[in-house]
Amino acid sequence: GIQVEQSPPDLILQEGANSTLRCNFSDSVNNLQWFHQNPWGQLINLFYIPSGTKQNGRLSATTVATERYSLLYISSSQTTDSGVYFCAVVRNAGKSTFGDGTTLTVKP
């Protein structure tokens, strides 16, 4: 099956700093999503981005499908950005394959 690798596994930032999270995948995909899992376990949709670039406030994402990677940018980080960030891809109709996540800690 398709492999999804996220890096870095852990990231510690000072409030106000910028960061880039990466997601590599091993085959072509129909769909790619970025999620933020909050401390209560809820997966919050950040981006649905099978290709191209999107921005939402301090967050933006870019997927280069031909090179099989996606990047999530967080600017001016806040303590509320802390949590686990997951990348998930869909290769064929149906199931998403998740990476192992990046755990982000933003210190005040």
Place this chain on the structure above:
Amino acid sequence: GAGVSQSPRYKVAKRGQDVALRCDPISGHVSLFWYQQALGQGPEFLTYFQNEAQLDKSGLPSDRFFAERPEGSVSTLKIQRTQQEDSAVYLCASSFGSSLEAFFGQGTRLTVV
């Protein structure tokens, strides 16, 4: 409803007990998915429905796991004779189509003692 709703939020089961987990998808979403998330890991696919048809159940770990969606809306994930390794968070997701944006519920945290 406004989002995917799962119940119960927490379930403690004695080993050997049967449990049933419920998922109410977003109204109009034809695709429904179940995932299992162990502590410190990403969600792992269990099964997928398109309306009432179960199109993929390749992720179900054993024949003790059974899922249904009889009317193409609410789904139930049933685990028979629970074992300690079944302890995990069970997540449900729904979408308008199988490769379109999926939305997740808050999950059911199952603890088998």
